[in-house]
Amino acid sequence: MQDEQIINLYWARDEQAIVESDRAYGTLCHSVAMNILSDRMDAEECVNDTWLKSWNAMPPDRPSNLRAFFCRITRNLSIDRYRARHMTKSRGDGFEVALHELAECLPDPASVGDNDPLPALLDEFLDSLKPTPRKLLVGRYWHAYSVNQLAETYGMTPNHVSVTLKRLRESLRDFLTERGYRI
Amino acid sequence: MKEMAYFELFGRISDRFVTEALIPAVVPVPAPQKGFKQTPLGKFLTGPAFIATVSVLAAAAVAIAIGFGLAGRDDTPNAPDGSAFESGLTDSREDSLDTEHMEGDATREESDSETENSTERTDDSGEHPYIARKDYNGQGFGIIYGKNLMGEGFSYLPEDMVFAGATALNADLYERIQMTEDYLGVSIGLWEQEDEEALMHNVGLMSGASENDNYLIVASGQSMSRLGSFELFLTPWESLEAINTKADYWDTALMTTHTQGGHSYIAYSSFIPPNAYAIAYNKSLYATAPTQRDLYDLVESGDWTVETLMAVLGETAPINGRLSTHDNASVSAYLSAMGFSVLGTVETDTGYTQSFNIADRQESMKPLFLRAMELISSDFVLRESLENGSETPFIEQGEVLMDTRLTRELAYRAYGKSFGVLPLPKYDKAQSEYLSVHANAYMGLWCGEENRQMCGEVAELLAYFSRNSHEDYNRAVMGVYGKDDSGVQRDLAMLRIIHDTTHDMGMSYVSQWIVPGLREGRSESTSSETSMIRSALRTARKATGW
Numbered sequence: 001m002q003d004e005q006i007i008n009l010y011w012a013r014d015e016q017a018i019v020e021s022d023r024a025y026g027t028l029c030h031s032v033a034m035n036i037l038s039d040r041m042d043a044e045e046c047v048n049d050t051w052l053k054s055w056n057a058m059p060p061d062r063p064s065n066l067r068a069f070f071c072r073i074t075r076n077l078s079i080d081r082y083r084a085r086h087m088t089k090s091r092g093d094g095f096e097v098a099l100h101e102l103a104e105c106l107p108d109p110a111s112v113g114d115n116d117p118l119p120a121l122l123d124e125f126l127d128s129l130k131p132t133p134r135k136l137l138v139g140r141y142w143h144a145y146s147v148n149q150l151a152e153t154y155g156m157t158p159n160h161v162s163v164t165l166k167r168l169r170e171s172l173r174d175f176l177t178e179r180g181y182r183i
Numbered sequence: 184m185k186e187m188a189y190f191e192l193f194g195r196i197s198d199r200f201v202t203e204a205l206i207p208a209v210v211p212v213p214a215p216q217k218g219f220k221q222t223p224l225g226k227f228l229t230g231p232a233f234i235a236t237v238s239v240l241a242a243a244a245v246a247i248a249i250g251f252g253l254a255g256r257d258d259t260p261n262a263p264d265g266s267a268f269e270s271g272l273t274d275s276r277e278d279s280l281d282t283e284h285m286e287g288d289a290t291r292e293e294s295d296s297e298t299e300n301s302t303e304r305t306d307d308s309g310e311h312p313y314i315a316r317k318d319y320n321g322q323g324f325g326i327i328y329g330k331n332l333m334g335e336g337f338s339y340l341p342e343d344m345v346f347a348g349a350t351a352l353n354a355d356l357y358e359r360i361q362m363t364e365d366y367l368g369v370s371i372g373l374w375e376q377e378d379e380e381a382l383m384h385n386v387g388l389m390s391g392a393s394e395n396d397n398y399l400i401v402a403s404g405q406s407m408s409r410l411g412s413f414e415l416f417l418t419p420w421e422s423l424e425a426i427n428t429k430a431d432y433w434d435t436a437l438m439t440t441h442t443q444g445g446h447s448y449i450a451y452s453s454f455i456p457p458n459a460y461a462i463a464y465n466k467s468l469y470a471t472a473p474t475q476r477d478l479y480d481l482v483e484s485g486d487w488t489v490e491t492l493m494a495v496l497g498e499t500a501p502i503n504g505r506l507s508t509h510d511n512a513s514v515s516a517y518l519s520a521m522g523f524s525v526l527g528t529v530e531t532d533t534g535y536t537q538s539f540n541i542a543d544r545q546e547s548m549k550p551l552f553l554r555a556m557e558l559i560s561s562d563f564v565l566r567e568s569l570e571n572g573s574e575t576p577f578i579e580q581g582e583v584l585m586d587t588r589l590t591r592e593l594a595y596r597a598y599g600k601s602f603g604v605l606p607l608p609k610y611d612k613a614q615s616e617y618l619s620v621h622a623n624a625y626m627g628l629w630c631g632e633e634n635r636q637m638c639g640e641v642a643e644l645l646a647y648f649s650r651n652s653h654e655d656y657n658r659a660v661m662g663v664y665g666k667d668d669s670g671v672q673r674d675l676a677m678l679r680i681i682h683d684t685t686h687d688m689g690m691s692y693v694s695q696w697i698v699p700g701l702r703e704g705r706s707e708s709t710s711s712e713t714s715m716i717r718s719a720l721r722t723a724r725k726a727t728g729w
Binding site: 065067082086098100103109110112136150 | 185186187188189190191192193194195196197198199200201202203204205206
């Protein structure tokens with residue numbers, strides 16, 4: 001079923017929308033959640049919550065990119081769940097490493113308000129990159145793919161990926177520093 | 184955890200970057216066994232005695248259906264006496280393969296050794312050993328295929344599974360068709376058949392009895408190593424000189440099997456791994472059932488029998504209180520196991536009716552057949568087929584078990600739920616191995632007097648270009664199964680059992696006819712494949728006048 005049709009089902013308040021969403025994007029959303037949570041049950045619940053949240057969001061929302069729309073919801077839900085879970089214990093794996101890495105190149109989130117131009121600047125920075133480095137950066141810090149996953153996908157050694165990411169983080173930090181951010 | 188806020192902050196980038204960087208979720212798992220073991224039953228089913236019997240029955244069916252008298256053909260026995268027919272069949276095979284077709288063709292002989300070598304290569308220059316590139320000036324050529332049998336089972340997989348090889352089967356076949364088009368300068372049109380089994384059966388039967396010159400070559404499934412998921416069998420193939428039957432991408436054994444009196448009128452349906460009948464089960468739903476049985480353990484210990492299945496169904500019924508549904512599932516699965524539902528009565532809009540129930544032709548399948556009859560005559564009601572939409576409650580967590588074909592099973596896995604796969608149960612513990620049959624695949628290449636040379640070349644090139652495609656099947660299975668990171672190895676073990684015990688039922692079809700009712704390509708989907716089909720269809724129709 002085409003995205004437009006799925007959206008129409010949401011707007012028609014037809015519960016088949018959830019079935020079709022799960023059929024088309026269940027796997028994808030599950031992988032988004034798994035990358036963050038590393039727990040199948042938690043991931044499954046996030047995916048289910050994604051459909052609920054989508055049901056509540058459409059209407060009035062009419063996303064132009066349904067795939068990204070679902071991914072974004074799943075990601076946010078997974079972040080919430082991750083936070084709740086880490087009140088008790090740390091996962092201590094590659095994902096946390098990624099979080100630390102990201103902190104090296106972004107300003108303090110508390111200093112970034114809703115109307116801050118940072119998101120647009122991030123887009124500008126990403127636009128300035130070649131496709132592969134851009135996919136590496138987004139893959140690592142948006143989708144939370146592991147270095148090994150990225151290496152396998154893009155035909156690189158894990159070390160090459162790590163070095164590339166390090167340079168990208170430095171570039172991003174410089175880019176934002178030049179534009180007045182304190183990192 | 185403060186760092187998570189940075190992750191959240193980075194989440195505010197635009198959607199286009201998000202989708203661009205997506206990679207599918209595939210967990211690497213070891214490759215399944217290549218090739219498919221032929222079990223003793225399989226050997227019997229492809230052996231001369233069985234083949235002779237089936238051939239006679241098929242010929243008789245043709246005669247009855249079409250009204251032709253077989254007695255008038257000097258190569259056909261008058262009575263279905265398998266042993267008496269066997270020797271004659273063997274002789275005629277030798278005549279056909281060794282004398283009439285292969286030997287005496289100097290060009291072919293020269294190329295044989297070359298071909299044998301070339302099939303060892305994984306990917307060469309793309310040049311066929313003896314067919315030179317040529318230009319038929321865009322002349323049309325038609326191929327028909329069943330709706331659900333050309334990898335269609337994969338077509339509704341999510342886009343992000345593409346990397347996992349889920350659409351590799353279709354893509355690979357289309358690629359080879361395009362390579363053939365380029366190689367010969369022809370324009371190949373594809374016709375999709377609405378009812379892949381019923382109509383195609385009659386394509387074979389009716390055309391085989393015809394005496395006119397418009398031969399339809401029917402291709403059927405064998406393994407993934409040849410024409411994608413299809414094996415070419417020709418009617419009468421020996422008249423198509425371009426085909427190199429000695430090359431190892433042709434299955435000589437199957438062709439000889441279907442040769443009578445020097446002519447192979449029969450298109451063979453052998454097993455096609457992804458479409459073997461099996462049982463899917465919803466792992467997560469099953470986990471909530473008040474039963475402690477590990478279904479995979481039952482299979483591996485050889486205890487997965489009909490009685491066990493029925494007991495398990497009873498134990499899982501409290502999940503949703505729909506015991507009858509589960510029971511029906513088992514009945515349907517069991518009918519599939521012995522080939523009944525696969526081979527039910529066929530009716531076409533030509534008014535032709537023919538029963539294809541051949542389970543009663545095989546001693547080994549009789550217990551299954553009888554058991555199925557018991558079930559039919561009991562209180563159970565057959566559930567509707569998968570194609571009628573009864574998979575929906577299964578997918579939506581309403582049913583634990585579901586009879587299915589492996590193509591469907593692969594698709595279930597792509598839905599993001601956790602589905603396992605089981606072989607069809609044994610009749611009882613005395614049954615030595617699990618048994619399944621493959622869902623039949625057919626493909627027809629139109630071949631008239633005016634395009635006989637081209638027809639042979641197209642067939643040969645398609646087979647030649649397909650010789651390394653086995654990996655595509657592996658990729659599809661691996662990709663879809665590999666996405667589940669729990670129990671993958673056990674799933675694969677079940678798949679191997681199914682593959683190793685899946686048999687062709689020995690159905691034989693004679694071909695040389697084109698029946699009405701072929702759909703003129705897909706009209707609803709807007710996928711690129713569809714566009715290609717429709718485009719090719721228009722071209723081919725214009726060129727051939729079909």
